[in-house]
Amino acid sequence: VLNQAAKDDFQARIDHARAQAEDRMYGRIxxxxxxxxxxxxxxRELDEGERAIQKEEExxxxxxxxxxxxxxxxxxxxKQREREDHIKQKMADEDETVAEHMATLNFNREMTKTERQLVAEDRRYKAAQKAKRxxxxxxxxxxxxxxxxxxxxxxxxxxxxxxEDAVRTNVxxxxxxxxEREAARKELHQTYAEAAVPKSFTRGTRVYGKIGLGETGDEPKYHSSGGGRGSSTGGRSRRQDSMSPG
Incomplete structure (x- = not known):
């Protein structure tokens, strides 16, 4: 009986200790x-806050x-508008450049045409001037x-x-x-003409009443002989002397 009671008591304490242990274990659990x-x-709150923060961040x-x-x-x-404006401006500039280029080409064409016309006119003018010169x-x-x-x-x-004047003058x-010789001859006295005798010859010319070359001047100047012949000869000699120079 004691042993049974001790066993029961021990079992009860074991059960009580087990119950307390279970209670403590269940409490701890x-x-x-x-x-x-x-x-x-x-x-969860942190997660919700984090999710809220994440949502806010998101x-x-x-x-x-x-x-x-x-x-x-x-x-x-x-940028698209700027690009479009730039393209439009570039196209406008290109159109203006093309217009200026075409105007320049037309101007150069007209200038070339005008220059060619001017060159042709200049050539014609120069040709005319050359012809005039x-x-x-x-x-x-x-x-x-x-x-x-x-x-x-x-x-x-x-x-x-x-x-002709010289010939006429000489004639x-x-x-x-x-x-003059004829007048001089007519003026001579007949007796002087008949008595005139040539005394010398000078360069092929008969000289009457003059001293010839090589004469002293003491010879008689007149002779009475040979009147007829001497008269005619004396006339010719005087004519030749009159015609001789000097």
Missing amino acids: RDILDKEDRRNERQ RRRLDEREAYRQFAYNEARR DAHYRFKLQQKIDRETAKADHIAHLRKQMR LEAERRRL
């Missing part, structure tokens, strides 16, 4: 579970992305030839006239001398 629940709650990123997209869109539109030169040359010809003809005429002088 509940504490652990409560801690886990609180930790899970805190984690929303902010989305807003920033939307703002950047809008900015990029506006910037792209602005050539004609003037030929005219001057012909004038010079005519002057030289007229001068030569005039000189020839003057020479011919001088020769007139000879006639004058002949008339």
Whole structure:
């Protein structure tokens, strides 16, 4: 009986200790579970806060992305407009350049045409001027030839006239001398003419009443002989002396 009672008591204490141990174990388990629940709650709250933060961050990123997209869109539109304006300006400049180039080409074409016309007119003018100069030169040359010809003809005429005048003068002088000799002969006294006898000869000319070469001047100047012959000879000698120079 004691042993049974001791066993029962021991069993009861064991059961009680087991029950307390189980209670403590269950308490610790509940504490652990409560801690886990609180930790899970805190984690959930943290997760919710983090998710909210992440959502806020995501929303902010989305807003920033939307703002950047809008900015990029506006910037792209602005650049596109600038590019279009630049292309339009470039096309306008190119059109203006083409217009200026065409105007320059037309101007150069007109200038070339005008220059060719001016060159042709200048050539025609120069050809006309050259023809005028050539004609003037030929005219001057012909004038010079005519002057030289007229001068030569005039000189020839003057020479011919001088020769004719010289001949005429010689003839007139000879006639004058002949008339003078004839008048002198007529003035001579008949007896002097008949008594005139040549006394000497000088260079083939009979000299009457003069001292010839080689004579002293003491010889008698006149002789009475040979009157008829001496008269005719004396007349011829005087005519020759009158015609001789000096």
